Amino acid sequence: MSSTSTESGTGLRVRPVPHLITDLAELHAAVSYLLDQPAFVIDVETTFGNPHTNDVLWVGLGACGHVHLIPINHPLGYVDVPAHDERRLPPEHERRVLANGELSKARRKVHVPATYTPRLDQLSPGEVFGALEPLLFSDRGKIGQNTKFDLMSVSKYYGGRIPPGPYHDTIILTHLLDENRMTYGLKDLICDWLDIPSGKRKFFYPNLGRSGVEVEPVDEVAKYLAKDVRYTWLYWRSQYPRLEKYGLNQAYDLEMSLYGVLMQMEVNGVSVDASRLAEVGKKLSDDIRDIEFAVWSIAGYQFPMTNLDTKRDLLFNPKTQGGQGLKPRSFTEKTNKAQLNKATLEYYADRGNGLAQLFLDWSALEKLRGTFIEGLGKHLIDGRIHTSFKQHSTVTGRLSAADPNLQQIPARGAGAVIREMFVPDPGHVLVVADYDQIELRCAAHLSQDQNMIDVFVQGQDIHRAAASAMYGVAMEDVSKDQRQAGKGQNFLTLYGGGAPKLARTAGVDVPTAEMFIARYYQQFPSLGAWKDRLVKDAKSAGKRDDPFRNPAYVAIPPFNRRRRLPDLYSPHEYERYRGERQAVNAVVQGFASYVMKLALIDLHAVLPDYGAKMLVTVHDEIVLSCPSSVSDEVTEVLARTMGSVSLEGAPILGNVPLVASAGVGESWAQAKG
Numbered sequence: 001m002s003s004t005s006t007e008s009g010t011g012l013r014v015r016p017v018p019h020l021i022t023d024l025a026e027l028h029a030a031v032s033y034l035l036d037q038p039a040f041v042i043d044v045e046t047t048f049g050n051p052h053t054n055d056v057l058w059v060g061l062g063a064c065g066h067v068h069l070i071p072i073n074h075p076l077g078y079v080d081v082p083a084h085d086e087r088r089l090p091p092e093h094e095r096r097v098l099a100n101g102e103l104s105k106a107r108r109k110v111h112v113p114a115t116y117t118p119r120l121d122q123l124s125p126g127e128v129f130g131a132l133e134p135l136l137f138s139d140r141g142k143i144g145q146n147t148k149f150d151l152m153s154v155s156k157y158y159g160g161r162i163p164p165g166p167y168h169d170t171i172i173l174t175h176l177l178d179e180n181r182m183t184y185g186l187k188d189l190i191c192d193w194l195d196i197p198s199g200k201r202k203f204f205y206p207n208l209g210r211s212g213v214e215v216e217p218v219d220e221v222a223k224y225l226a227k228d229v230r231y232t233w234l235y236w237r238s239q240y241p242r243l244e245k246y247g248l249n250q251a252y253d254l255e256m257s258l259y260g261v262l263m264q265m266e267v268n269g270v271s272v273d274a275s276r277l278a279e280v281g282k283k284l285s286d287d288i289r290d291i292e293f294a295v296w297s298i299a300g301y302q303f304p305m306t307n308l309d310t311k312r313d314l315l316f317n318p319k320t321q322g323g324q325g326l327k328p329r330s331f332t333e334k335t336n337k338a339q340l341n342k343a344t345l346e347y348y349a350d351r352g353n354g355l356a357q358l359f360l361d362w363s364a365l366e367k368l369r370g371t372f373i374e375g376l377g378k379h380l381i382d383g384r385i386h387t388s389f390k391q392h393s394t395v396t397g398r399l400s401a402a403d404p405n406l407q408q409i410p411a412r413g414a415g416a417v418i419r420e421m422f423v424p425d426p427g428h429v430l431v432v433a434d435y436d437q438i439e440l441r442c443a444a445h446l447s448q449d450q451n452m453i454d455v456f457v458q459g460q461d462i463h464r465a466a467a468s469a470m471y472g473v474a475m476e477d478v479s480k481d482q483r484q485a486g487k488g489q490n491f492l493t494l495y496g497g498g499a500p501k502l503a504r505t506a507g508v509d510v511p512t513a514e515m516f517i518a519r520y521y522q523q524f525p526s527l528g529a530w531k532d533r534l535v536k537d538a539k540s541a542g543k544r545d546d547p548f549r550n551p552a553y554v555a556i557p558p559f560n561r562r563r564r565l566p567d568l569y570s571p572h573e574y575e576r577y578r579g580e581r582q583a584v585n586a587v588v589q590g591f592a593s594y595v596m597k598l599a600l601i602d603l604h605a606v607l608p609d610y611g612a613k614m615l616v617t618v619h620d621e622i623v624l625s626c627p628s629s630v631s632d633e634v635t636e637v638l639a640r641t642m643g644s645v646s647l648e649g650a651p652i653l654g655n656v657p658l659v660a661s662a663g664v665g666e667s668w669a670q671a672k673g
Helices: 024-035 123-138 147-158 170-177 188-192 197-206 219-246 249-268 274-299 309-318 342-350 354-378 413-421 438-447 451-456 462-469 480-494 499-506 512-522 525-541 573-610 628-641 667-673
Strands: 003-007 013-018 039-046 056-063 065-072 079-083 086-090 110-111 141-144 167-169 270-271 386-388 400-402 429-433 554-556 561-565 613-618 621-627 660-665
Touching: 003 628, 013 170, 013 188, 013 219, 024 056, 024 065, 039 147, 039 219, 056 123, 056 147, 065 219, 110 613, 123 147, 141 147, 141 219, 147 167, 147 249, 167 170, 167 512, 170 188, 170 219, 170 249, 188 197, 188 219, 219 249, 249 386, 249 573, 249 613, 270 274, 274 309, 274 354, 274 413, 309 354, 342 354, 354 413, 354 554, 413 621, 413 667, 429 554, 429 573, 438 451, 438 480, 438 525, 438 573, 451 462, 451 525, 462 480, 462 512, 512 525, 525 554, 525 573, 554 573, 561 573, 573 613, 573 621, 573 628, 621 628, 621 667, 628 660, 660 667
Parallel strands: 039 141, 141 167
Antiparallel strands: 003 013, 039 056, 056 065, 086 110, 386 400, 429 621, 429 660, 554 561, 613 621
């Protein structure tokens, strides 16, 4: 990386800056060099906005100690005169008149903004992306920090075509090595890796200004981008070998195989019916207002429903003071006030308190309105929503989403109406498929409990089977309410929810819930033994005397992704119990997420043959669009592909059948059924 110095118009010497490529022949030479490498770093600087709307102003490339910086449309030159403060005589109309009639000559401090040299001559976007096409669309590995952002940003210059893999992302690599990490910014990763003290980080790795690269001088952006490219390469080279050390290569390879699938889904987006969005928004606002009037009628006066103190008074004050006289179930740590959380409201709503139920309903509808009416409206681009999928935001490996978080859309209840707003393009329909009890099927396979396996092999209802064991009745005699309790039993017992929680769910006392749990483990005896063995193996995998550098961990099959659990060594019973629950949860949910990821990869390969596009995935559900004329074929392909996920030629769940159901409709809600 060469440096240059420039004399400013004021005689000030500008600090050395990295070499910039502004000549087409030099750009072709850089491309030729990078094509000889197995992988290279790509990092772009853009205007504000997401990858679907931004403009690329810079492209940074690098490998093996070489950094290539290409400005494209950077509007500013070098700093000529830096921004500074100086004392100046104010304009005459702002100067004070002295007693002798003359104007004051007092000077005042003013801020003088920076001035810049003329804009640098740069290659045009067409020239740059034309020259880069052989490199970006080659089979060379693309390395980056959130590489998706960079590749989707440049895809606009290729008619929406996304550069192919292999892909590498330092964020996902780091997450696999330490899933409990809280921050993934490049500066944090590099400074932690190099052990830079917190007080020196801003000098070692200063940030650009917060107003966007287009308002920064060309030399500052160049230095910043050069550092990003260089350290991304060095960090990747140092951390990538650690995947093999910890047996995480397969887990990383799967995530990178999924990477391109998720990018294509983000680019596709999903259409939103704007008129339906307005209708649903009005309906929610009306329902919220009705709840507020009902609460105010009980209270006898109006108040903002965001006022927690007033809501506390209404629930917990004695009836003689206008309250409900309820007993607080817990208190805040700092202020020792009665906690007004969801668990408390649900507890009293379940026991018939109407005001607690109104508070719950108001919170649920207000969240829907704020998140999915106002929130979705802010993210519409040409009538479409392009959510951003995250592969590093959960400790179990499940995908999450942001901007907006479509994973939060409720499937049932009042929130189901939100799904009515998502519609296909003209001439198309939406096809929606989801797995049938995927987590319980994974638990049956992992525990190899024969009774649980038999339920699925025989096509029986696992919730009805659990209820049968709980209540001691034949499966055909299980009532609707008992089945619902059986469903709660399945998940609460699997994930260690405990008798008190099951008692609240099933509407029974704690001793009865304890009996239900005992019967459950009698019905599925290998499940409990598997959970005990899982926790024991997790504890033996780490070092009790060094729980933070060598924590207990579970290896999530089939690719041995790790979930590190230092709490398993805690001297506190509550923390140990929490760690045990997390161990089982991580293995079951993590395994289920792998099944879904493999299904997404398989579908990505076959759906284009039918003109179908995947749009969204939410936990165990996939939404896609296809021409109406092939909906029957696509529905069959979708369900069959999801149900036949295999690993090394064998069904991924062994002898436990994997079942997916699919439906077609003119909206997400209609297709979901």
